[in-house]
Amino acid sequence: MSVLVLLETTDNQIKKSSLEALAFAKHVAGNLGGKVSAVLAGNPSNLSEAALFGADLILQISDPRFSQADARAFAESLLQAAGETQSKTVVLAKSALTDSFAALLAAMWKAGAATNVVSLPDFSNGFVVKRSIFTGKAFEFVKLTAERKVISIKKNAAEAVPNAGAGEIKAFSPQVSAKAFALQTISTEKATGEVLLPDAEIVVSGGRGLKGPENWNLITDMAKVLGAATGCSKPVSDLHWRPHHEHVGQTGIKVSPNLYFAIGISGAIQHVAGISSSKVIVAINKDPEAPIFKVANYGIVGDAFSVVPQLTEALKNI
Amino acid sequence: MNILVCISSVPDTTSKISFTDQDTRLDSSGLTYIIGPYDDYALARAVELKEAAGSGNITVFHVGEADSEAVIRKALAIGADEAVRVDSKAKDGFFVANQIAAYAKDKNFDLILMGRESIDYNSGIVHGLVGEHLGIPAISPVMRLEINGREATMDKEIEGGKETLKAILPLVLGCQEPIAEWKIPSMRGIMSARTKSLQVIAPAETDSGLEFQKYELPAPRTSCKMIAESNVAELVSLLKTEAKVI
Ligand SMILES: Cc1cc2nc3c(=O)[nH]c(=O)nc-3n(C[C@H](O)[C@H](O)[C@H](O)COP(=O)(O)OP(=O)(O)OC[C@H]3O[C@@H](n4cnc5c(N)ncnc54)[C@H](O)[C@@H]3O)c2cc1C
Ligand SMILES: Nc1ncnc2c1ncn2[C@@H]1O[C@H](COP(=O)(O)O)[C@@H](O)[C@H]1O
Numbered sequence: 001m002s003v004l005v006l007l008e009t010t011d012n013q014i015k016k017s018s019l020e021a022l023a024f025a026k027h028v029a030g031n032l033g034g035k036v037s038a039v040l041a042g043n044p045s046n047l048s049e050a051a052l053f054g055a056d057l058i059l060q061i062s063d064p065r066f067s068q069a070d071a072r073a074f075a076e077s078l079l080q081a082a083g084e085t086q087s088k089t090v091v092l093a094k095s096a097l098t099d100s101f102a103a104l105l106a107a108m109w110k111a112g113a114a115t116n117v118v119s120l121p122d123f124s125n126g127f128v129v130k131r132s133i134f135t136g137k138a139f140e141f142v143k144l145t146a147e148r149k150v151i152s153i154k155k156n157a158a159e160a161v162p163n164a165g166a167g168e169i170k171a172f173s174p175q176v177s178a179k180a181f182a183l184q185t186i187s188t189e190k191a192t193g194e195v196l197l198p199d200a201e202i203v204v205s206g207g208r209g210l211k212g213p214e215n216w217n218l219i220t221d222m223a224k225v226l227g228a229a230t231g232c233s234k235p236v237s238d239l240h241w242r243p244h245h246e247h248v249g250q251t252g253i254k255v256s257p258n259l260y261f262a263i264g265i266s267g268a269i270q271h272v273a274g275i276s277s278s279k280v281i282v283a284i285n286k287d288p289e290a291p292i293f294k295v296a297n298y299g300i301v302g303d304a305f306s307v308v309p310q311l312t313e314a315l316k317n318i
Numbered sequence: 319m320n321i322l323v324c325i326s327s328v329p330d331t332t333s334k335i336s337f338t339d340q341d342t343r344l345d346s347s348g349l350t351y352i353i354g355p356y357d358d359y360a361l362a363r364a365v366e367l368k369e370a371a372g373s374g375n376i377t378v379f380h381v382g383e384a385d386s387e388a389v390i391r392k393a394l395a396i397g398a399d400e401a402v403r404v405d406s407k408a409k410d411g412f413f414v415a416n417q418i419a420a421y422a423k424d425k426n427f428d429l430i431l432m433g434r435e436s437i438d439y440n441s442g443i444v445h446g447l448v449g450e451h452l453g454i455p456a457i458s459p460v461m462r463l464e465i466n467g468r469e470a471t472m473d474k475e476i477e478g479g480k481e482t483l484k485a486i487l488p489l490v491l492g493c494q495e496p497i498a499e500w501k502i503p504s505m506r507g508i509m510s511a512r513t514k515s516l517q518v519i520a521p522a523e524t525d526s527g528l529e530f531q532k533y534e535l536p537a538p539r540t541s542c543k544m545i546a547e548s549n550v551a552e553l554v555s556l557l558k559t560e561a562k563v564i
Pocket of ligand 2: 324325326327354356357379380381382408411414431432433434435436437439440441442443444445
């Protein structure tokens, strides 16, 4: 019996969120007895970390089609890997890819699925997980009663700490159906070299208080100093000041960084819904009554146009 | 074009969430219900596609109890032609997906449009499950959709960007902005919605493999420490030594 994890890569590195999924799987395997197996496409430069963070067996796919593959190809491969490793539980880290195949996998495998899981499961009364619901405004506890389980975890659901597994690497050539590569990708536009918002440890976000796209260097300069991702409020992306994939909130990206800067953002409940699982929130707003100060840990009442450049300077010296 | 639009009925996005009955039931007193915001984009795009084609039929589909009629009527007022409600509480994504698939399997819909996720249970799984149940591709989150004959061209959001894809109908799509702008019902729409057909059907049996236990609210944040505008250095030092996040 084993717990199966999908390892995703970005810029030829296993993602940190995937290492958290390994830590989660290790915890499950520790409680239920069994090993941790992982499926991985490609040959990331930090491959050795998979073993370091808990994988006993790594099934490595070298089929180049997987770099562009759609959800079904991954779902079918995981299904086959689950068969080979006799896994009953699959752990995925939430991402654009896994979001679109967690359900497919559950349906194909006749498994129960829980998405947006925020912490390690509780085994004192069955297999109970805690999920984020109402866009971060609440949680629910659900018991997974099906024999097979698909679990998709949010960032920080488990801490990736070294906890080495056997780390055997095996080549894996999944037999996927013709259907799996049926969707035709015409083009891909992807920002490169930027820190991706959903994975970021620090996010610097700007709102309508910044007045226009020409002032965004305030945000990007500070982000650069911190190695942070940049985000924005919904009106900012609606006005095309920033791309849609930067919009944070109830109808945008939900982030869980260690540190979130809300600059010139009023703190409307829909924006806050997307940032409430941040560890620390810093608000900079010229209005002392702005609702963002109700959810922030640290606040500065002041004009972003003078505060932010000073702050960026001060951050250069840390 | 025969389109099915699946809508959830959810507390308005400004709602403060609280629970009753020892944290086992949502306290819906004082809550206003709306069409799920993502589902509303799906509906808006369906109406645009029908208008552009000059023909077609839009069915809205909802799993929920009788009190969601107002939300369904709003979808009809926005431009759907008819509605179907499965008379049952929407227990979870598996349950909803089974209802949609059971209804749609012999109806030959060209498109089954949904939101990328509901904003109550946020499971983001209904489209994927429905696609698999019906044996057709499910794609999400779709931020642009053009139809040309039987071919759909879509932009799908990926991390840090987007991917353009083509696929042949029928398809199940999870939608998000900017696929269309939310539509506000016209007076004429509201009048005609009153007499459009709303069929109520019984739920199909299902087992989700999930058992709800209880709800929990997040711990309140501690109060905000204010720092003088002239003293950004203090903020930096607090972030470093107190919060330990930089
Ligand atoms: C269904 C629905 C879903 C929504 N989903 C989202 C979502 O996902 N994400 C989201 O962000 N919004 C969402 N919204 C919109 C949300 O309600 C707010 O309108 C939006 O968040 C406000 O953006 P803002 O704070 O940038 O702008 P504003 O509300 O205009 O606030 C600007 C702030 O900047 C401050 N300011 C102005 N000048 C300066 C200056 N020089 N220096 C410092 N501060 C300054 C002001 O005091 C003010 O607080 C949604 C709305 C609806 C109805
Ligand atoms: N009760 C419901 N009735 C009809 N459709 C629903 C219902 N709940 C969710 N959906 C649809 O499924 C999509 C994804 O929901 P979810 O998987 O719960 O995040 C939503 O955006 C809706 O389009």
